[in-house]
Amino acid sequence: MTSSPPSASPVAVVTGAARGIGLSTTQLFLEQGFTVVMVDRDAPELERVSSALSGTEPLVCDISEPDQVTELARELTQRHGRVDALVNNAGVADFRPLEETDYATWREVMATNLDGVFLTSQAMLPLLKAARGAIVNIASISGLRASTLRVAYGTSKAAIIHLTQQQAAELGEHGIRANCVAPGPVDTKLALAVHTAEIRAAYHDAIPLNRYGSEREIAEVIVFLCSTKASYVTGQVVAADGGFQSTGVGLPAMRNR
Ligand SMILES: NC(=O)c1ccc[n+]([C@@H]2O[C@H](COP(=O)([O-])OP(=O)(O)OC[C@H]3O[C@@H](n4cnc5c(N)ncnc54)[C@H](O)[C@@H]3O)[C@@H](O)[C@H]2O)c1
Numbered sequence: 168m169t170s171s172p173p174s175a176s177p178v179a180v181v182t183g184a185a186r187g188i189g190l191s192t193t194q195l196f197l198e199q200g201f202t203v204v205m206v207d208r209d210a211p212e213l214e215r216v217s218s219a220l221s222g223t224e225p226l227v228c229d230i231s232e233p234d235q236v237t238e239l240a241r242e243l244t245q246r247h248g249r250v251d252a253l254v255n256n257a258g259v260a261d262f263r264p265l266e267e268t269d270y271a272t273w274r275e276v277m278a279t280n281l282d283g284v285f286l287t288s289q290a291m292l293p294l295l296k297a298a299r300g301a302i303v304n305i306a307s308i309s310g311l312r313a314s315t316l317r318v319a320y321g322t323s324k325a326a327i328i329h330l331t332q333q334q335a336a337e338l339g340e341h342g343i344r345a346n347c348v349a350p351g352p353v354d355t356k357l358a359l360a361v362h363t364a365e366i367r368a369a370y371h372d373a374i375p376l377n378r379y380g381s382e383r384e385i386a387e388v389i390v391f392l393c394s395t396k397a398s399y400v401t402g403q404v405v406a407a408d409g410g411f412q413s414t415g416v417g418l419p420a421m422r423n424r
Contacts, residue, residue: 178247180204183257185212187355191382230283240290250294252393255284256305262316262361280323299342301393306349335402344401346392350385351408375410
């Protein structure tokens, strides 16, 4: 297989780019002059949003399917021959008690949230090496602090944090940095599907900034970690969470107001 000449502009690959945090990250990369390869398994939505964003290339791929990820890497090799930034953002959420989490549900969550990140990063390695690129994996505060209902989701996200550290340890000698962003709650379709009114109210109480984050606020951290401004930062997890993770006892009744 022959590779095409290197792209003139840096290339970012964002998984789960058809909506939510992935879409906002795509828009920010575009503002910074990147060509953005938008990856998602939702083909109609991916086509719709990508067609309205010049500088993007949609590639349909289910990152939990090894054969599809191999094909994605092959296509990227032919088109660009390099990846400057890989954002492993695609994720699924399922909130239910441990006793009700059947094996199929567990596997479904792990397949995208953990296996997908492993597969995509591994398949992109030659392309990342070519650019001495950066990986940013999207975990969650659910991977930093345990809570009810998140036995599969929280465990998958905790594993992503460690996977990031493994990547940083092994890939540094190739000039590849790997970092992790752990968002707090953000109003996306994913959160709307699993956050009840009670969960929303509880988050507002428990978060020092007293609100959900925006997709753009998460994207800013992701794009910073991919940029040369973060050129000596690797193996780190940054919680973009309004202060949730750092606050051990944040009882609303003990606030000074
Ligand atoms: N929204 C939040 O409150 C929140 C909080 C913490 C972490 N996160 C994490 O941020 C990331 C993005 O979340 P979001 O809220 O923007 O979600 P979202 O549901 O709005 O968007 C996720 C996108 O990923 C795609 N996707 C899912 N599984 C895929 C797969 N196997 N292959 C390819 N594409 C796939 C979906 O089609 C969708 O377009 C996820 O990893 C999520 O766990 C979100």
